[in-house]
Amino acid sequence: MNESDFTQILQYISQDHNSDDLLQKLQSVKKQNKTFSDVYTIDADGNTLQFVELVQEGGGTLGISLVGFCFVLEYCGIRFLKLAGTSAGAINTLFMAALGKNKECCSTPELFQIVRNMNMFSFVDGHWIAKRAIRSLISKDGWLKSTIFAFVVLVLFLMIFYPLISIFGEIGNGVYLLGLAVFLIFVGINVYLYLRFKKAKYGVNSGKEFLKFLVKNLEKKNISTKLDLDRIAKFSINEDGSVEGNSNYKFYGRSENVAENQNIIQALNQEYHTNRQYNFTLKNLQADYTFITVDISSERKIELPAQAGLYWSNPNFDVNPAVFVRSSMAIPLFFEPVIQQIDRSDVKIIENWAKIFVNQHDIPNQGIFVDGGSISNFPINIFHNEKIIIPRLPVFGIRINDVKPNPDTEIKTLGNYAGRILNTMKSNYDKDFLTKNNFYEKYSIADIDTYLTKANWLDFNMSEENKKALFLKGVESAIDFLERFNWLDYKTNRAKVYYENNR
Numbered sequence: 357m358n359e360s361d362f363t364q365i366l367q368y369i370s371q372d373h374n375s376d377d378l379l380q381k382l383q384s385v386k387k388q389n390k391t392f393s394d395v396y397t398i399d400a401d402g403n404t405l406q407f408v409e410l411v412q413e414g415g416g417t418l419g420i421s422l423v424g425f426c427f428v429l430e431y432c433g434i435r436f437l438k439l440a441g442t443s444a445g446a447i448n449t450l451f452m453a454a455l456g457k458n459k460e461c462c463s464t465p466e467l468f469q470i471v472r473n474m475n476m477f478s479f480v481d482g483h484w485i486a487k488r489a490i491r492s493l494i495s496k497d498g499w500l501k502s503t504i505f506a507f508v509v510l511v512l513f514l515m516i517f518y519p520l521i522s523i524f525g526e527i528g529n530g531v532y533l534l535g536l537a538v539f540l541i542f543v544g545i546n547v548y549l550y551l552r553f554k555k556a557k558y559g560v561n562s563g564k565e566f567l568k569f570l571v572k573n574l575e576k577k578n579i580s581t582k583l584d585l586d587r588i589a590k591f592s593i594n595e596d597g598s599v600e601g602n603s604n605y606k607f608y609g610r611s612e613n614v615a616e617n618q619n620i621i622q623a624l625n626q627e628y629h630t631n632r633q634y635n636f637t638l639k640n641l642q643a644d645y646t647f648i649t650v651d652i653s654s655e656r657k658i659e660l661p662a663q664a665g666l667y668w669s670n671p672n673f674d675v676n677p678a679v680f681v682r683s684s685m686a687i688p689l690f691f692e693p694v695i696q697q698i699d700r701s702d703v704k705i706i707e708n709w710a711k712i713f714v715n716q717h718d719i720p721n722q723g724i725f726v727d728g729g730s731i732s733n734f735p736i737n738i739f740h741n742e743k744i745i746i747p748r749l750p751v752f753g754i755r756i757n758d759v760k761p762n763p764d765t766e767i768k769t770l771g772n773y774a775g776r777i778l779n780t781m782k783s784n785y786d787k788d789f790l791t792k793n794n795f796y797e798k799y800s801i802a803d804i805d806t807y808l809t810k811a812n813w814l815d816f817n818m819s820e821e822n823k824k825a826l827f828l829k830g831v832e833s834a835i836d837f838l839e840r841f842n843w844l845d846y847k848t849n850r851a852k853v854y855y856e857n858n859r
Contacts, residue, residue, distance in 0.1 A: 361462055361465050362427070362430075362431055362462075362464075362465055364465065364468065364469070365427055365431075365464070365465060365468050366379070368468075368824075368827075369828065369831065372824065372828060378828070378831060378832065378835070381835045381839075382428065382431065382831070382835055385428075385432055385835055385838050385839055386431060386432045386433075390838070390841070390843070391406070391610070391613075391843045392406045392408060392434055392750065392838075392841065392843055393406040393407050393408055393434075393748070393749040393750060393843065394609055394610040394613050394617075394636070394748050394749065394843075395407045395437070395607060395608070395609060395610075395638065395641065395748050395749045396607070396608055396610065397435070397605070397606060397607055397608065398606075398608070403433060404433060405433050405434070405435045406433060406434050406435070406749075407434075407435050407436065407437045407607075407749050408429075408434055408435075408436060408437070408749055408750050408751070408752045409436070409437055409438040409439075409440075409739045409749060409750070409751045409752070410426075410429075410436045410438070410439055410440070410751075410752050410753075410754070411439075411440045411441060411445070411734065411735060411736045411738070411739060411751065411752070411753045411754070412426075412439075412440070412441035412442075412444075412445030412446075412448050412449060412753075412754045413441070413442065413444075413445050413733055413734040413753075413754060413755045413756050414441070414442040414443025414444045414445050414446070414684075414685075414727070414728065414729040414733045414734075414756075415443070415444050415445075415733075415756035415758060415806070415813055416443070416444055416687070416813035416814050416815075417444070417476060417811065417812070417813060417814065417815050417816060417818055418444065418756050418758055418806045418811060418813045418826060419443070419444025419445065419447060419448060419756075420471060420811075420818075420823055420826040420827055420830070421756060421804045421806055421826040421827065421829050421830035421833075422444065422445060422448045422754055422756070422804075422830060423448065423464060423467055423468060423471050423827060423830065424826070424827040424828060424829065424830025424831040424834070425754050425802070425804060425830035425831070425833055425834040426448065426452065426463075426464050426467075426754075426830075426834075427464040427468065427830075427831065427834075428830075428831055428834030428835055428838065429752070429834060429838075430462040430463070430464050431462075431464075432838060435456075435462075436452060436456075437641065437642075437643050437644075437749060438642070438643065438644045438645070438646075438739060439452055439453055439589075439644075439645045439646070440645065440646040440647075440648070440735055440738055440739065441646075441647065441648070441684075441735075442647070442648040442649075442684055442727075442728035442729050442732060442733050442734065442735055443684055443685050443687070443727050443728055443729045443733065444685070444756075445733075445734075445754075446647040446648065446680070446681045446684035446685060446728070447570075447681055447685065448467070449645055449646070449647060449681075450570065450574075450645075450647070450677060450678070450680075450681045451463065451466075451467045451470060451573070452464075452467065453585060453588065453589035453645040454573075454574055454577050454579055454585060454588065454589070454677075455467060455577065456588065456589070470573055471823075472823075474569065476816040476817070476818060477816045477817045478565050478569075479561065479563070479565050479566040479569070479816055480561055480816050480817075481561050481562050481563070481564060481565040481566075482559075482560045482561040482562065483560075559686070559688075559689065559690065559691050559692030559693060560689060560690055560691075561690060561691050561692065562691075562692050563682055563685075563686065563691040563692050563694070566682060566685065566691070567678055567679070567682045570678035570681055570682065571676060571678045574676065574677065574678055579676075579677065580676055581672065581673050581674075581675070581676060581677075582661050582664065582671050582672050582673075582675055582676075582677050582680075583672040583673060585645075585677045586672070589643060589644070589645050590642070590643055590644055590645070591605065591642070591643050592640070592641070592642050592643075593605075593607050593638050593639070593640075593641040593642065593643075594638070594639065595637055595638055595639040596638070597609070597638050607638055607641070608638075609636050609637075609638055609748065613636075614636050616844065616847075617634055617636065617746050617847065618634050620634075620746060620847060620848050620851050621633070621634040621745070621746065621851070624851055624852065624855050627855075628855045628859065630855070632745060634745065634746060636748070638748070641748065641749075645661075646659050646660070646661075646662065646735070646738055647659075647660045647661075647680045647681055647683070647684045647728070648660075648684055648728030648732050648735045649680070649683040649684045649686070649694075649725045649726070649727070649728045650725065650726050650727065650728055650730045650731055650732075651720075651723045651724060651725055652693070652724045652725075652726055653720040653722060653723055653724045654714075654720050654723070657728070657731055657732050657785065658683075658723075658725070658728075659735075659738065660680040660683065660684070661675075661677065661680060663708075664680070665704060665705065665708040666698075666705065666708050666709055666712075666723070667696045667698055667705075667723045668696070669699060669702045669704055669705060670704075679694065682694055683725035683728075684725075684727065684728045685727060686725055686726045686727050687726075687727045687729075687814075688726050688727060688730065690814065691727075693724045693725055693726045694723075694724075694725040695722055695723070695724055695725075696722060696723040696725070697721065697722050698719060698720060698721055698722055698723060700716065700719045700721060705719070706719070729782070730782060731781075731782065731784075731785050732785045732786055733782070733783065733786065734753065734755055734786045735786065736751065736753045736786070736789070736790070736796055736800070736801070737786070737789040737793075739751045740789075740793060740796075742854070742857065744850070744854065745851055745854045745855075746847050746850065746851050747846070747847060747850050750799075750800065750843070750846050751796065751800045752800060752802070752837075753796065753800050753801040753802070754801075754802055754804065754833075755801055755802065755803045755804070756803075756804050756806055757803045757804065757805045757806060757807060758806050758807050758813055759807055760807045793853070795849060795850060795853050798849075799841075799845065799846045799849060799850070800846075802833050802834065802836070802837035803833065804829055804830050804833040805829065805833070806826060806829055808829065809822060809825040809826055809829055810822055810825065811823075811825065811826050
């Protein structure tokens, strides 16, 4: 890992008028050489690279901030053994898994270029009227409001003013018929658009351009199947730190921290009147990646690629991992859902459904995937292991705050009431886990306050100014998080969780 790997990103940051203070803080964090993990490798330049497990929340186009956050982690020598994400977090997860040629390589310099060159509005690939409406909603240029207002005026004209203009005889009737013709054309267009919308399974945009974008960038890394990505991003670590069949990887455990960990166990044994033992090993550590989606046909949260065998006969060869991310990013109504036909006679598929207690007769004929954020936008629970006493590496979670905190909980309108119910339902899965495992809130999670920028989560026509503001906000949040992170506190309090749950 060389400083030159990050040159373009550092130059990009330096062009901001507030960059001096930010860059000084970044250099300060890096020079501290803090310990973030007990698992590490040493790169070709002799740098120590520490490993964590990383989960990234979804947030639409606000996901640009995640790139800024991850840049800081990599710049400070942190790499990722396991990756997981939903929606925008899934996009980052995919590219970080694919771009790391081996676990020593940093992915954010290349990811930064992909994001900078990405034409997000090309993903809005629906009917031109839908494009115009979406652009109007985002830019607030008044086109959509004007169109709706014109329609309302036309209806009022036809219903109320006809008796008034009828006194003008044939001229009045002609004006009325002209208005009626315009009205019928307008209704016809809307019926046509609705039928298209229905045919597209209620998605304004097909999502084909977004999928092409993912496929194209994976092809540059010679990745076209799940197996291709697995060869880069999935493996198991042996007890001696080696990876079978791959000499590029060699992992180490911090021997100097063994005594520290034993002291933690000894103190907790005395406090909880037990006699548990501690032995550090690299055995059973695994590199992996996960994308979260929702299958509304079976009404389940789905983890891909782990559960791909429910839908594909041979997922290693039959599916491009870009499809997994497209499924995780299938924003309801905005994008068409991803539909995968299921061979209900396939023995492997039947066996896989049986593992989750679904018999052959109840297997749906197709999977209908929508945005994973519909029920689990921040899937930090998948990295929770209740059997661990002292973790060998930490879980880092990046969360996007796009709404300014507001203590006023008064319900003022029906829309406000309905919105709160929907938001509660949408976030309940993750919040329920964090309520029961509040350790992560205190020690693992960093929040990026994107509400402090002018960016909108559905702004696919985002200005360069807003893109940069999001990126820098991610950088700021990462620096703050690393400054306050304490690995000894993390291990000690995570061990207390185990002792409390196993009294």
